[in-house]
Amino acid sequence: MAVQWVQAQNRLSRRTERLGVTMSYRISPVWWPLLVLASPAVGPWLLLKNRRFRQNRARVAGHNQARLDRAVPLNLPALDHLDLTVLVEWRAGEGFLGDAGVSYLLETDRGALLYDVGFGATRPAFAHNAARLGFDPGQVQALTISHLHSDHMGGLAAQRARQVTVAPEFLPAAPMPCFLPDRATAPGFQAEVVEGPRPLTAGIASTGPLARSLFFFGLTEEQALVARIEGKGLVVITGCGHPTIEVVLQMVRCLSDEPLYAVGGGLHFPVTGGRGNRAGIQFQTLLGTGRPPWQRITDEDLSRTIAVLNAAGPQRVYLSAHDTCDHALDRLLAELQAETQVLEAGATYRL
Numbered sequence: 278m279a280v281q282w283v284q285a286q287n288r289l290s291r292r293t294e295r296l297g298v299t300m301s302y303r304i305s306p307v308w309w310p311l312l313v314l315a316s317p318a319v320g321p322w323l324l325l326k327n328r329r330f331r332q333n334r335a336r337v338a339g340h341n342q343a344r345l346d347r348a349v350p351l352n353l354p355a356l357d358h359l360d361l362t363v364l365v366e367w368r369a370g371e372g373f374l375g376d377a378g379v380s381y382l383l384e385t386d387r388g389a390l391l392y393d394v395g396f397g398a399t400r401p402a403f404a405h406n407a408a409r410l411g412f413d414p415g416q417v418q419a420l421t422i423s424h425l426h427s428d429h430m431g432g433l434a435a436q437r438a439r440q441v442t443v444a445p446e447f448l449p450a451a452p453m454p455c456f457l458p459d460r461a462t463a464p465g466f467q468a469e470v471v472e473g474p475r476p477l478t479a480g481i482a483s484t485g486p487l488a489r490s491l492f493f494f495g496l497t498e499e500q501a502l503v504a505r506i507e508g509k510g511l512v513v514i515t516g517c518g519h520p521t522i523e524v525v526l527q528m529v530r531c532l533s534d535e536p537l538y539a540v541g542g543g544l545h546f547p548v549t550g551g552r553g554n555r556a557g558i559q560f561q562t563l564l565g566t567g568r569p570p571w572q573r574i575t576d577e578d579l580s581r582t583i584a585v586l587n588a589a590g591p592q593r594v595y596l597s598a599h600d601t602c603d604h605a606l607d608r609l610l611a612e613l614q615a616e617t618q619v620l621e622a623g624a625t626y627r628l
């Protein structure tokens with residue numbers, strides 16, 4: 278009976294997601310009696326979390342401002358091209374598996390790096406898509422992890438242990454750095470915390486870690502990638518986009534005065550629904566917004582981000598569907614002035 282309820286609820290949330298309706302339940306009514314029973318314990322815990330969340334929010338604003346103040350222009354080499362091949366994404370081309378994680382292979386005329394590893398070996402997408410694409414770890418000179426969340430660093434156990442985890446067949450044969458945005462381990466790699474904006478490899482640089490206070494996950498550091506293409510301008514690639522694209526672009530402006538050519542990756546807009554809903558719970562809109570569970574990411578928030586992106590004026594935008602719902606994607610596709618598309622696993626985009 279409960280299972281049928283949950284299935285019906287999942288069908289309902291999928292339907293409301295398609296219709297762009299914001300009223301779908303984030304927790305199925307099936308769970309409500311349990312929530313009432315648990316409230317004497319959950320209530321005080323949430324209040325404690327909220328206090329920490331607000332404290333972190335103040336700290337984060339200070340951290341990011343100090344980093345922006347300290348930032349100096351980077352000597353970004355003019356690349357002939359940058360090819361972005363999607364190993365893991367929510368949307369997938371025929372024959373590829375979609376998943377709510379991220380892994381991008383970035384190849385330039387100066388080398389290659391792998392940005393994130395999705396859920397790693399804990400789900401089939403990474404290995405399946407990598408095999409289909411003929412990906413070999415020997416192709417890249419470094420692994421870079423955007424931030425220490427399960428969908429980017431190799432799964433939930435990896436996140437809990439702060440240990441970047443990939444299947445043994447994807448470990449490099451020769452020593453290779455793993456550039457991290459915060460303290461963590463990366464067995465099989467030479468783990469290196471990126472302290473601030475700096476070149477990484479293949480002519481691609483890191484913005485350095487930028488912070489965000491997340492309600493459930495605490496203070497989270499995330500690094501975006503930046504590169505410069507000859508005759509075009511700057512390319513900026515994010516992971517989940519937690520620090521907000523506004524802050525990422527503020528940092529990019531401190532690092533180079535070249536025009537902005539392209540923005541790609543996660544913008545984090547689970548507005549009407551989320552990816553990977555399970556057992557009648559929309560995890561992304563409930564736990565993954567970064568806000569307290571009684572608040573949501575709204576259409577007004579999205580309007581502000583669209584205005585920021587239009588003011589920044591990239592020519593191209595490559596959206597990640599792994600942390601942004603279909604309703605938000607539709608609005609971005611319609612309202613961004615840039616030529617905009619949604620990234621698909623298995624595809625290569627020449628930037």
Ligand SMILES: [Zn+2]
Pocket residue numbers: 378379426428429516517543599600
């Ligand atoms: Zn993510």
Ligand SMILES: [Zn+2]
Pocket residue numbers: 424426517519
């Ligand atoms: Zn994340």
